Amino acid sequence: MEQPIRIEDEVQFLDPKLVKISRNQFADMEAELPDGSVHAPVEPVRTFPLTQPDQYISLLDANKNELGLIEDIKQLRKADRTVLAEELKKCYFMPKITKIHSLEGRFGITQWEAETNSGSVSFDLRSRHDITSLDGGRLLIKDVDGNRYEIVNYHRLDPKSVALLETQI
Amino acid sequence: MHSGGFSRRDMHRLARSSGSRNTDRQPDVETTTLEEVPAALQRQFEDLLDGEEDIKIAISTDLQFDGTYGKDWVLATEKRLLTFNQNGAPAPEIRNIALEAIDEIQIRELHGNNFMKVRTSEGAFEVARYSKRFAPKFAEATPEIESLIDKIKPDDVDKSKRHRKYVDPGKKKIRCETCGRPIPRWSEVCPNCVEKGKLLFRLLKYALPFWRVSIPALLIMLVIRLVDLYPPILGQRLIDNILIPATLAITGGQSVEPGVFGQLVTIVLLMIGAHAFTAVFSAVRGYMMTWVGQRITLRLRNDAYQHMSILSLDFYQDRETGNLMSRITQDIGRLRDFIAEGLQDIIGDSMTLIYMCIIMFLYSWQLALWVLLPIPFIVLFSFYFGHKMHKVFHVLWKRYAGISTILASTIPGVRVVKAFTREKYEVERFQEQTHLVFDGEMSAAKLWTLYQPIMIFMTFIGTIFIWLVGGRQILNGTLTFGELTLFMTYMTRFLQPVRTLAQMNRRFLRAATSAERVFEILDTPPSVASSKDAIDLPNMRGQVEFRDVFFSYDGEKNAINGTSFTVEPGEMIGLVGHSGAGKSTLINLVTRFYDPNEGEILIDGHDSRDIELKSLRGQIGVVLQDPFLFEGTVADNIGYGKPAATRQEIIAAAKAANAHDFIVKFPDGYDTTVGERGTRVSGGERQRISIARAILKNPRILILDEATSSVDTETESRIQEALGRLIRGRTVFAIAHRLSTLKHSNRLVVLKEGQIDEIGTHKELITKGGTYAGLCEKQMELSKIRAW
Secondary structure, X not given: OOOOOOHHHHOOEOOOOOOEEEEOOOOOEEEEOOOOOEEOOOEEEEOOOOOOOOEEEEEEOOOOOEEEEEEEHHHOOHHHHXXXXXXXXXXXXXXXXXXXXXXXXXXXXXXXXXXXXXXXXXXXXXXXXXXXXXXXXOEEEEOOOOOEEEEOOHHHOOHHHHHHHHOOO | OOOOOOOHHHHHHHHHHHHHOOOOOXXXXXXXXXXXXXXXXXXXXXXXXXXXXXXXXXXXXXXXXXXXXOOOEEEEEOOEEEEEEOOOOOOOEEEXXXXXXXXXXXXXXXXXXXXXXXXEOOOEEEEEEEEHHHHHHHHHHHHHHHHHHHHHOOOOHHHHHOOOOOOOOOOOOOEOOOOOOEOOOOOOOOHHHHOOOOXXXXXXXXXXXXXXXXXXXXXXXXXXXXHHOHHHHHHHHHHHHHHHHHHHHHHOOOOOOOOHHHHHHHHHHHHHHHHHHHHHHHHHHHHHHHHHHHHHHHHHHHHHHHHHHHOOHHHHHOOOHHHHHHHHHHHHHHHHHHHHHHHHHHHHHHHHHHHHHHHHHHHOHHHHHHHHOOHHHHHHHHHHHHHHHHHHHHHHHHHHHHHHHHHHHHOOOHHHHHHOOOHHHHHHHHXXXXXXXXXXXXXXXXXXXXXXXXXXXXXHHHHHHHHHHHHHHHHHOOOOHHHHHHHHHHHHHHHHHHHHHHOHHHHHHHHHHHHHHHHHHHHOOOOOOOOOOOEOOOOOOOOEEEEEEEEEOOOOOEEEEEEEEEEOOOOEEEEXXXXXXXXXXXXXXXXXXXXXXXXXXXXXXXXXXXXXXXXXXXXXXXXXXXXXXXXXXXXXXXXXXXXXXOHHHHHHHHHHOOOHHHHHHOOOHHHOEEOOOOOOOOHHHHHHHHHHHHHHHOOOEEEXXXXXXXXXXXXHHHHHHHHHHHHOOOEEEEEOOOHHHHHHOOEEEEEEOOEEEEEXXXXXXXXXXXXXXXXXXXXXXXXXHOOO
């Protein structure tokens, strides 16, 4: 009788010691795969951007085809890891909100004035659906322009910010 | 605030003035993105220029390369690209790149931010990092920089790398050009810039027409409130003038004078009179104000619903049904309460307080002061407590909503829960939520049970003062016992209006929120509206032409990306493509559920926007994948598009749609109630009812959206047969995943990412061996496997 598929066989991770990640002269991320092929530019994609930002990184070539998966960036050699981490930081820009100064709603659009780890910012939300509530008081916010913000644990914010937030969630 | 607020007019002015100095260099590149550079920086830049050149483009960013918010600059002249980075190492850095050296400008669109990158033959630099908010600005500027490069390198062979499209022409603007605020998805214009009048004024406008009733009602209330205070005064007279003298006389061994009982009866009659007056006029006033309130509700509700009915699908797409329903029901109810009762309550309660104060001060100003002493504390406490209570209840309400969410997902999904044996998990999840509700309820109870005793105690302090201070005054002979009783009675009456007024703030805020939610509906302009000089097109032939149509639902991704083709009257067009290719969008545009952002759709040679909507939609019939049946009888549903249809016509339409046979099998026949609470009708049956509906309407243009999916083969053939009758002699747009459904089509349009991939007859496309041929082959394979 035929055996059912073994799902472990369905995913092959790139051997972290045989992948070379670097920057080429055009400041693009370049990846040399274990099979010796060299690709640039390579775009790293987090498969679990919210819950496992440093694990299961997919490497895409210029045509968005997957070259391979990296199980954990910590397994990479230091030089490779630095380049990949730097590129990921660019690719995923999501400031963390540390304080909310004010919220003003009109016509269903709410204007937020907030402090983030990247500085103060003002942005607009279309609706409450643009705030996603995750476990542990974590909030993800997407503004009208497509920028994203994060609140690591809103219970930990100052009382005024919490009070303002609670009108929205 | 974000940096980079610049008005478009300024930019044009600047662009013109800088251009006019260079009239000798022709032709000039038109640039629109010229922001005002800070003077100090401007000087630094100008030092790098060689007198022959001008700054043509200046755009600021809102991010710096280290990922903090800040303003960097990208400038372009005819010869070079200049960039300024505030946090370059070690000092702010200016980079000077000759346009001649640039091979390519890239925009990297990433998550939450974009990069602009410049490539030369030797290397590449990132020149700007900016948030998505500035993406449209950079998308506009990039081709302009490229034009500057083209001018300096006219013979560049590698031009193709540049000149990519950065802005989709059909893209909807996210933000208002005047005020910079975001435009809600459901609206074409910025509601901020069309706002008329303030909220309260507008609310009053709804109450104003009824002033003939509400003003007398208000006056009646003022009188009632005054009369209401009269019985305690009568009580005081009764005690001081009759009862106490009588008691004294009796204890002194004398008898009471004979006329005194008459006086007592008079006072009692006056008391009865006062109470009767209040009772009668309260009832009258109550009725009047209810009338006013209901009139306002009637008008607001009908206005809102009527306005909603002309709003485009966008508006509905953006909101939940429940949300819109609560606006029409709850919010308007709240507004009614506020206009009819709230405002009058404020006036009435304030007047009661003022009346009482005046009376008390007239009797004894010292005692009045003591009585008033606890009032500020009671107000503060009520206010604080109300605030706290509101928060607790809000949390509680959310927790109850959590229970509903769990129920709403697990009850319909019970088969999945059982199949994957997750009952225990779901039970635990539910228990967790119910425990949260329990905790919430208990903290609410904690507050609530505290509130009552504290309030009673605070009032009691007032009473204590009356006993103490008033008692002393009695002993001094400056106050009578009747007066003391009067103060006691007033003290108990003080509380209610004070509490009402303390909570007024929140009542007002809530009304304002409701008003905003209701006015939002009334203020939303319909994005699809007939133009003023729209024409009637009573006898449409049914020719439809798409001319360079662009359309986007969200302003981000184009659903239709430059489509042109013509459909002749009576032709059947099959729309083919993967889901998301734009098939349904194309149909939404024909029916004018949406209007194209760019390009036009011509019907019989007229721009569809110039045709009266009613006339257009009156001649378009739709059969949807999952047809909606309204609450009503089968006959009502078939006749929905033609209310004047005779019974005979309805039966004829049902017969043509192969629906008659199953309808007569219902015990109530055509009178069977269907819809939400009616008889269950299967998918195939609904389908045929909706075909009958379309046949009866006799449209010139017919739309079949996946009309035969998810039914068994037998039913499908019955439906196919019905459809065959329906489509005869009409212009038809048909969408189907099953290509066999499209076999009657005269031509097939294969869509891919909002554009036409292929167009032609079935035969032509098969011979061509392109996308459609591939799809057909795949379906053939699948249908071999399909055994039923």
